[in-house]
Amino acid sequence: MKRYEALADDLAASIRAGVLRAGDRLPSVRQASTSRGVSPSTVFQAYYLLEARGLIRARERSGYYVTAAERPLPPEPEALPADDAPGEPISERIFSVLESSMTRDVVPLGSAFPSPLLFPLGRLAKVMAATVPRMDPWSAVDELSPGNARLRRQIALRYLGDGLHVHADEIVVTNGALEALNLCLAAVARPGDAVVVESPAFYAALQSIERNGMTAIPVQTHPRDGIDLEALERAVARHRPKACWLMTSFQNPLGSLMPEAKKRQLVELLARHEVALIEDDVYGELYFGSRRPAPAKAYDTKGLVMHCSSFSKCLAPGYRIGWAAPGRYAKAVARLKLTTTLAASAPAQATLVAYLEKGGYDKHLRQLRQTLAAAQNEMMQAIARYFPAGTRATRPLGGYFLWVELPEEVDALAIHRLALSHGISVAPGPIFSAHARVANCLRLNYGHGWDTRIENAVRTLGRLAGA
Amino acid sequence: MKRYEALADDLAASIRAGVLRAGDRLPSVRQASTSRGVSPSTVFQAYYLLEARGLIRARERSGYYVTAAERPLPPEPEALPADDAPGEPISERIFSVLESSMTRDVVPLGSAFPSPLLFPLGRLAKVMAATVPRMDPWSAVDELSPGNARLRRQIALRYLGDGLHVHADEIVVTNGALEALNLCLAAVARPGDAVVVESPAFYAALQSIERNGMTAIPVQTHPRDGIDLEALERAVARHRPKACWLMTSFQNPLGSLMPEAKKRQLVELLARHEVALIEDDVYGELYFGSRRPAPAKAYDTKGLVMHCSSFSKCLAPGYRIGWAAPGRYAKAVARLKLTTTLAASAPAQATLVAYLEKGGYDKHLRQLRQTLAAAQNEMMQAIARYFPAGTRATRPLGGYFLWVELPEEVDALAIHRLALSHGISVAPGPIFSAHARVANCLRLNYGHGWDTRIENAVRTLGRLAGA
Known part of the structure; x- marks a missing residue:
């Protein structure tokens, strides 16, 4: 691990542990460089990384602040219970869910793709x-x-x-x-x-x-x-x-x-x-x-x-x-x-x-990663805000999918159908496994940036899930 | 069948039967219109068709003439003897032939594609x-x-x-x-x-x-x-x-x-x-x-x-x-x-x-068909000229492949290897069938127009085949 990654991880741990709280100002680059005994460029890279992860935000001419999280993020889900028996055929179910969602009008939380506008x-x-x-x-x-x-x-x-x-x-x-x-x-x-x-x-x-x-x-x-x-x-x-x-x-x-x-x-x-x-x-x-x-x-x-x-x-x-x-x-x-x-x-x-x-591919990729990291952070917070108690969600270190485990009694296939009637697609757990324990899970796509339409869709989903 | 097609077929039969011979001038459009009792436009369409098939050629301000064939075209091959037993696996053989021919330097008589320059x-x-x-x-x-x-x-x-x-x-x-x-x-x-x-x-x-x-x-x-x-x-x-x-x-x-x-x-x-x-x-x-x-x-x-x-x-x-x-x-x-x-x-x-x-697709297709028909005619004549006695060849009414049956003792796979060493690809019969009776057959591509390089390649093939 490089020095700036170690520093970023250390700061991220402080944020998660509540040592640094929402709205707190981080030490300036010069201060941190002196106190931690690393170069200013290492501090800068660490801050850049934390910003990309959505944990801190720069305010112009004022420095870096811990991103406001109104409430604690939902805990991460556990692995499904062991089960390596061959799965049942589920291809029909997959087609049926996918084909019903393939329309341009829905809010694409169930989409497999990021927004084409990011490219x-x-x-x-x-x-x-x-x-x-x-x-x-x-x-x-x-x-x-x-x-x-x-x-x-x-x-x-x-x-x-x-x-x-x-x-x-x-x-x-x-x-x-x-x-x-x-x-x-x-x-x-x-x-x-x-x-x-x-x-x-x-x-x-x-x-x-x-x-x-x-x-x-x-x-x-x-x-x-x-x-x-x-x-x-x-x-x-x-x-x-x-x-x-x-x-x-x-x-x-x-x-x-x-x-x-x-x-x-x-x-x-x-x-x-x-x-x-x-x-x-x-x-x-x-x-x-x-x-x-x-x-x-x-x-x-x-x-x-x-x-x-x-x-x-x-x-x-x-x-x-x-x-x-x-x-x-x-x-x-x-x-x-x-x-x-x-x-x-x-x-x-x-x-x-x-x-x-x-050339130029790497520059594009840097922007894309930052957009996705920021959108993940927004969606995590929206889930914390709008989803029912007992919800769990993964915090992936990349990509554009969250895996959300709703309270046990929630039926993700029913949510999928209900959500569609509200103009929102989701990817229900049962298209990813024949295992009964995914019946209350959803995959949500945060690869479409963040705006009011998406935030409203997440709020509606939370309501449909019983929040 | 339309009237001009019937007329074209009738004239084509006369040419094949030798009633009309190489170099003979066809009746003018007006004469034919009167003698056959059809409209001048029907005659014109029939001549256009025969020209596309390579059977006649227009000379400026002089009319249409039967195309010169130096010698009779080879007869058409028969169907392979009946054999509907399941074929042996031949995929390996096909790959081996195709992969050896996939190089830009060869004269592409074995190619599966027409020349990209025709598009x-x-x-x-x-x-x-x-x-x-x-x-x-x-x-x-x-x-x-x-x-x-x-x-x-x-x-x-x-x-x-x-x-x-x-x-x-x-x-x-x-x-x-x-x-x-x-x-x-x-x-x-x-x-x-x-x-x-x-x-x-x-x-x-x-x-x-x-x-x-x-x-x-x-x-x-x-x-x-x-x-x-x-x-x-x-x-x-x-x-x-x-x-x-x-x-x-x-x-x-x-x-x-x-x-x-x-x-x-x-x-x-x-x-x-x-x-x-x-x-x-x-x-x-x-x-x-x-x-x-x-x-x-x-x-x-x-x-x-x-x-x-x-x-x-x-x-x-x-x-x-x-x-x-x-x-x-x-x-x-x-x-x-x-x-x-x-x-x-x-x-x-x-x-x-x-x-x-x-729009414009149909116009392009008309040109393409004419080019292919003319090239087929050239290749047929070259085969008649350069290939050994006993050769048979199909006269397809479209596409860009001829199927050539060489004298029985000729080994098409050997010709394929020999031809490659002369910078010429061919498609040997055995990649199209496990049947023994294709061992002396070749598929030749005439979809690359006609020029000296191709004519020379056909001559070389004829020599390799024992002419």
Whole structure:
């Protein structure tokens, strides 16, 4: 951990413990630098980080103040009780919930996407307008799977920037991360095979496994630090899965982040059993801390980790450009891509190449993270304000989802239907797990900034939930 | 058949029979109009058609002349001998051939694509530059499967122009026709099921069926008029397939075109047995006759025909925009799309909408068809000139593939390797069928116009084949 991160964590602990209270002014950068014996720049970085997390706010020409929290935030939920029995089919339920929510008029608290207004779509359109007329016509027919070579190089460079050595030749460009994940699954598992998922899990993973005639093995997952490795080892021994499909950073729906040591243990555990890890890392860039959390891929020595991500959640929604870095399965995945959808859209690939080569992506990401962190803080406070007593909620360190556990008697599917009639979508727990204990849970999206409309929607939800 | 088509066919028969010979001048439009008792415009349309087919040529201020053929064209091949036993796995062989040919330096006689230079890529790029900056940002996150509503409407309008009533709501936009075909297959068949294919068949169909753990049932297919319906009925009775995956117009690799009456019989036959038809119609727009051949979909009354096509082969290669009109399976296919790749690229969809709404597509298609028809004629003549005695070749009425049957002792896989060492790709018969009788066959691509480089490549091939 870097010095400024340690300082930020220390201050955050003081805020949480009530030593520093809402409205308190923090020491000036110079004061803190002297009293803590660190450089002013370290203090400044720590304050910046706390601001991004929504814990403090700058007032012009006056310094930093602890953000006002009217009341204590709800406690964090616990992991679901252990249950690694194969889940029931829930694909129909998922479709039914998703299809009912897919309308532009609702307040999108149930959406899977952040607001498109948070992305540099205008800049991308300009880059596209300048790039596509100069595209080599032959690229349209000979840049098939594994995809545009310059784009694969840019992706490899980003891995390198995060300390991972992934060669461009290992990368397969796909139609978004969802295709990458599906191709990786097809590369390692056949109908009838068992595949481990988190409990609760990203619903598309459950649907893919079901669609392919495989069996999902849900494994207990803690809302803060991810899948339980002891439960995982038992599930591996009992079900002999061909793969684990996991989100190791800012899991959907929980928001959990596996600490790096735990990711390393995960990779070692799976390597011992020769089980492939399909690592869905689409939210990895949306961290609120000081640096991108390393994916499990960073600890892979046997080529068993298939890392999947995309530009859809952090740069270019709708372009449908993602990728897999599938380790020893790279050739198999590239061939699967070739025989299922041939190639990703050439103009979209060329545009991302030009954008990434030009620079500016990291600056955009910094702004995006700050917006999301601030919106999370607002939504946490709104939940504290409006939701019934007994509500619990996760406090993810990145991404744009909160997992909310309502009092036990609340029926999240009923809330989903009621909320829709009030023009609000939510993602009810039962689309993420067949486990009975998610019946009173909701996933809420805070990736649409914060405004009165959203605040009112959260208040309405609280009322519907019995507050 | 329209009057000018009948006239054209009559003249074509005279040319083939030698009544009209190379270099002969045709009657003037006025003379023919009087002698045949048809309007001058009918004559003109018939001549235009014959010119597009490469049979006659206009000389400025002098009239129309029968095209010079130095020697008789090779005869057409027969259908492969009957054999509807399940084919052996050949996916590995296909990959090995395709991957070895995927280099830009070779003369692309083995390519699956026409030359990208035949497409209005510059115009499309301009449309994209004007369209994408004005895209609704929300379209990026809420226009998921089944795809851009305006694009589906444009596709429905094109169906209507061809006399088919396909509602926009039935259409699912996909990442090219290949994804459409794969999703349709997944909607109707499960691992272990039998699926009828043509013999020889488009290799990607063979690979998809193999990849999904299904069994391909090859059925005898005539190089001129497509799959043998009696053989098909026997195969259906014997193997109880869940689907047929067929190319009813300008089949790849044969170029065969099922007459419309035969398409109707096909649909009726399959309806009697409740077997779904996955109709791959990506070449339907590339006809050399007077109008688009109706697809089998036109005769469907039970919603069993899943019509698949794309813009990749006739307008926008590399954009990866195709579609399925899957009849009663429309909802299932839209859901499969949602859980496998979510959506097609939004900027590519928006660009095609703007292009199609503006008009000009049909004008481009007319030019494209004429270029392909002329190139086919050139390649036929070159084959007559350079290939060994005993060679047979199809004369497709559209598309951009010739199917060439070399003397029996020639090994097409050996020719493929030899040709590559001379910088020429070919598509050897054995990637289209496990049947021994394709061992001496090649699919040649004439979709790259005609020039000395291509003519030299055909000459080299002839030499390699023993001429």
